[in-house]
Every structure is written in structure tokens, then in C-alpha cells.
Amino acid sequence: MTPYFFKEVHDMENKKDGEFSQTSVPMSQRKSFWEICVVWIGYVFVVTGMQVGGTMGVSTDFATLLKALGVGSLILLVLGSFMGLIALKTGLTFGKLCRYAFGTYGSHVISLMIVLTLIGWFSVDAYMIGQASNALFPALPIIPIAIAGGVGMTITALFGMKWMSKLSDIAVPLVLIFGIISIVLSVKSTGGLTGLFSIQPDNPLSFNELVSLSIGSFVCGAVSFTPDVLRFAKNKKQTLIIMFLAMILANPLMIILGAVGAIATGYSDITYVLASQGLLAPAFIVMILNIWSTAQGCVYSGSLSLGNTVPAKRTYLVLGFGLAGTIGAVVGFYNYFGNFINFLATTIPALGGVFIADYLVTYRAGYPSLEDGSIPKIKWQAFVAWGLGIATNYVHFGITQVNCIIVAFVLEAVLSVVFHPVKAKVVSAA
Numbered sequence: 001m002t003p004y005f006f007k008e009v010h011d012m013e014n015k016k017d018g019e020f021s022q023t024s025v026p027m028s029q030r031k032s033f034w035e036i037c038v039v040w041i042g043y044v045f046v047v048t049g050m051q052v053g054g055t056m057g058v059s060t061d062f063a064t065l066l067k068a069l070g071v072g073s074l075i076l077l078v079l080g081s082f083m084g085l086i087a088l089k090t091g092l093t094f095g096k097l098c099r100y101a102f103g104t105y106g107s108h109v110i111s112l113m114i115v116l117t118l119i120g121w122f123s124v125d126a127y128m129i130g131q132a133s134n135a136l137f138p139a140l141p142i143i144p145i146a147i148a149g150g151v152g153m154t155i156t157a158l159f160g161m162k163w164m165s166k167l168s169d170i171a172v173p174l175v176l177i178f179g180i181i182s183i184v185l186s187v188k189s190t191g192g193l194t195g196l197f198s199i200q201p202d203n204p205l206s207f208n209e210l211v212s213l214s215i216g217s218f219v220c221g222a223v224s225f226t227p228d229v230l231r232f233a234k235n236k237k238q239t240l241i242i243m244f245l246a247m248i249l250a251n252p253l254m255i256i257l258g259a260v261g262a263i264a265t266g267y268s269d270i271t272y273v274l275a276s277q278g279l280l281a282p283a284f285i286v287m288i289l290n291i292w293s294t295a296q297g298c299v300y301s302g303s304l305s306l307g308n309t310v311p312a313k314r315t316y317l318v319l320g321f322g323l324a325g326t327i328g329a330v331v332g333f334y335n336y337f338g339n340f341i342n343f344l345a346t347t348i349p350a351l352g353g354v355f356i357a358d359y360l361v362t363y364r365a366g367y368p369s370l371e372d373g374s375i376p377k378i379k380w381q382a383f384v385a386w387g388l389g390i391a392t393n394y395v396h397f398g399i400t401q402v403n404c405i406i407v408a409f410v411l412e413a414v415l416s417v418v419f420h421p422v423k424a425k426v427v428s429a430a
Contacts (some may be wrong), residue, residue: 020231021307021314024091026403031232037242040229042168042293043221044250045175048124052341053218053258054273058266059205062197065259068207068232072214073229075401078354080222085360087227090367094227095308100367100414101358103378109310109332111219114224118302119321120219120340123296123328126150133288135272136280146329153292154322158315167296171289177362178283179257185277186264199263208400210428215401216345218251223352265266298325349401350389353408354382361413381415 020029056065081178086097095115130146156167192198205213220260226243233239273281274287302315310317333340368374389408393400 001253021093021304023233026091026233029232030234032234033238033242036229036232036238037245038168038172039297040186040242040246041172042248043225043229044218044246045172045219045254045290046125046294047128047254047287047291048121048294048337049217049251049254050258050261050273051337052213053255053260054267055211055338056255056264057200057204057259058212059203059261061204062211062259063211064204064207064265068210069214070231071399072211072217073153073247073252074385074406075211075215075217075349075399076222076372077243077252078250079219079349079356079405080226080247081108082356082359083223083226084230084233084243084397085236086230086355087229088233089359090237091231092225092227093231093304095305096370096414097355098308099370099375100303100363101354101379102382103376106378106383108265108309110203111305112304113347114220115302115309115321117220117344117410118137118224118298118305119325119328120333121296122150122298122302122321122325123333124337124340125291125298126153126237127332127334129288129291129428130279131334132284132291133174135275136284143330148290149291149295149328150322150326150329153295154299154326156292157296157303157322158318167289168293171286171293174286175290176253178279182274182277182279182283183257185220185279186260186273189264196260196263196330208396209400211399212339214344215349216341217255218247219348219352220344222306223348223355225297225301226235229297229306246347254418256415278283278304295325314318345401346393350386350392350404350408353389353405354386354412356405357409357412357416358382362416379416381419382412385409385411385415 020026035207054069060068079242082092090097095107095111098110101107102110121400126146126149127142130140130142130144132141133145134142141235187193187196190199230242233242258273261267261277265272265396266271266275274283299318299321302321303314306317306321307314385408388411389404392403392407394405
């Protein structure tokens with residue numbers, strides 16, 4: 001690394017915290033619709049979403065897939081919209097918001113769980129860079145390239161929203177173009193839309209399992225990424241439009257791209273789908289940019305959540321996160337990707353229910369200052385609500401994730417009103 005690089009990082013740390021990692025983003029520092037939208041779509045345009053789509057594509061017929069995707073997308077929209085409104089109101093990171101919902105000390109448990117989750121995402125992304133490189137250039141070994149990718153993505157994440165926005169400006173339109181090309185080729189190879197809808201899987205998954213995959217594709221992002229990005233929004237209209245574009249258009253597009261490709265080629269892995277279509281070479285740079293823009297978002301959000309627990313400069317947190325994620329790529333975390341998605345779909349929706357109840361009921365659409373002493377050290381009722389919400393996964397009735405959110409929401413709302421009534425006047429950034 002050059003002396004210039006170290007000077008940039010040093011200057012960034014020594015000036016006022018431009019990422020507002022420990023404080024609320026003031027209205028004077030909020031960003032434009034385009035700046036936030038392109039970064040957020042960069043988060044959502046993720047190759048791992050295509051991987052989920054590939055798994056869904058070989059596990060059901062296309063009509064059922066669209067229904068499950070519709071249900072999952074609506075759930076993600078609800079979760080993401082509320083988290084976006086909370087971020088708009090407070091201007092705070094996810095890690096700081098955890099203090100309201102789970103208490104000053106209790107927030108550390110949630111922050112660390114999310115950090116470990118994001119490390120898992122990052123390790124999958126780093127491995128996929130190595131895998132894509134090896135598929136196109138067999139002489140290149142997967143692991144060394146994955147390590148190089150992990151290092152590079154960590155470096156760009158050091159520079160925060162500014163660099164993330166620049167990279168997303170390039171990646172988002174290119175991913176959209178190649179995604180549409182891949183879908184068109186896939187549909188043609190199946191005999192058109194009629195052929196696509198007529199294909200039946202050998203070992204179909206249940207509708208609930210398909211919805212779980214759809215939700216798991218971005219539920220961690222909808223709940224934990226959202227505040228870290230949408231805290232820079234200026235108003236409710238901006239927040240809700242961005243979330244609609246992400247959850248109803250962008251994320252489903254990634255899943256459909258992977259699903260249609262898998263149906264057409266028989267591969268659930270997007271790397272081999274593109275290779276079989278002859279697109280891997282021309283789409284290689286686009287694919288790397290796509291992975292890069294999402295993975296650096298994992299580092300960015302992960303370091304912010306880690307900052308809620310570890311009192312260290314953001315630079316050190318980013319470097320530590322990147323190191324852990326790269327090690328995860330080396331030891332083969334990618335092989336547990338399916339189990340990882342199921343874990344997210346099981347645990348995160350209930351977490352969203354707790355946050356929504358806190359926003360609407362406990363704090364009445366706003367929050368007191370974190371410094372005024374009104375926040376308890378541990379909000380045990382939030383952990384009870386979250387835990388019982390997770391337990392609802394094992395009650396086989398209706399759509400599991402919806403049940404989780406409702407149970408966690410109701411319990412948090414009732415227990416908070418009874419045991420933690422908030423009388424302080426709400427203070428907010430927006």
C-alpha cells in the first residue's frame with residue numbers, strides 16, 4: 001500500500017467523523033436521493049441473491065417461485081421500510097439503535113450477532129470472487145484470489161459512503177444490463193415463457209421453504225444494513241421510494257436472474273450459469289463489481305455495528321472485520337451457504353418485529369437521547385419477545401416468518417408498555 005493511502009486513512013480518522021459512526025447524522029449532512037439510492041441498490045444487487053434464486057429455480061416450478069418471491073419481497077419491504085423510517089428519525093446506525101430496543105448492554109449481543117452474520121456474507125462474497133476467477137481462468141487458484149479480493153474490498157470500505165457511491169454508480173447499471181441479457185437468453189433456451197412455466201422440478205421444496213429462501217436472501221440487509229445507509233436520507237418520501245425500488249424491484253430481479261438461469265441450465269450456482277451461457281467472460285468485470293459493491297457494504301455496516309461494542313477507531317474495526325471475513329473464505333464457509341440462509345430466515349424477522357414495536361409503541365415513532373439516562377442497561381422483555389418470535393418458526397401454521405414478526409411485535413409492545421413505559425419527550429434528528 002502506498003504512503004498516499006495511509007495518509008488518506010490517517011486524515012480521515014483525524015478529521016471530524018464523516019461517517020457519523022458514533023453520533024446522529026445531522027440534517028445538514030443528509031444526502032441526495034440518487035446518492036443514497038445507488039448505494040442501496042448496490043447493496044441489494046448481490047450475487048448471493050442470484051445463488052438463492054438458483055436454489056429456488058431448481059426446487060419449484062416458475063409460477064410457484066414468483067408467488068413465494070412476492071410474499072417474501074413484501075415482508076422484506078415492510079421490515080426495511082420501518083427500519084428506514086427509524087433511521088431517518090434518529091440518524092443513527094443499527095448498532096446505536098440496538099441500545100433503544102435491547103438496552104445499553106443488551107445491544108452488544110445483537111450487534112455482535114449481526115457482525116458475525118455480516119462476516120459470513122463477506123466470506124461468501126470473497127470466495128465467489130475466487131470461484132468466478134477460477135471458472136474463467138482455470139490457472140488461477142480460488143483461495144489466493146479470494147484473499148486478494150477480501151483485502152481489496154476491505155480497503156475500499158475504509159473510505160465509507162463516498163467510495164461506495166462511486167463504485168455503485170458503475171456497478172448498478174452494468175449489473176442491470178447483463179442481468180436482463182442473461183434472463184432473455186435463459187427464457188429463449190427453455191422455449192419461451194410457455195416452456196419456462198411448464199418445467200417441473202424433480203425434488204420440489206414446500207411453499208414455506210421457498211418463502212424462507214426469498215426472505216433469507218436479504219433479511220439481514222433489510223434489518224441491519226438499512227439504518228446504516230438510510231440514516232443519510234432527508235425525508236420519508238425519499239426513504240420509502242428507495243426501499244420500494246430495492247425490495248420490490250432490485251432484489252427480486254437478482255433472484256429471478258438466478259432462478260431462470262438455473263431452470264435453463266440445471267446449475268444453481270450463478271458462476272456456472274453465466275459460463276454455460278457464454279456470458280462469464282464479458283460479464284466477469286461486472287460480476288466482480290457486483291460482489292465488490294455488496295461486500296464492502298458488509299464491511300461498512302459490520303464495522304459500524306462492531307463500533308457499538310468495541311471502543312476503537314473505525315479503521316481498526318474495518319481491518320479486523322475484513323481479516324475475519326477473509327479467513328472465513330479460506331476455511332470454506334461458502335460450503336454452508338444454504339444453512340446460513342436458513343439461519344437468517346429463522347432469527348432476523350423476529351428481530352425486526354422487536355424494532356418495529358419499539359418504534360410504534362414503546363417510543364411512539366421517535367426516541368429520547370441516548371445520553372439522558374432513560375435507556376436501561378438490559379431490556380429483558382425485548383430478548384423474551386425475540387426468543388419467542390424465533391420459537392414461532394416451529395409452529396407450522398401459515399407463513400412462518402410473518403408469524404415470527406407478529407409474535408415478536410405483540411410481545412415487545414405489551415411488555416414494554418407494562419414494564420418500560422417511556423415518559424420522556426422524544427428527541428430526534430429528523
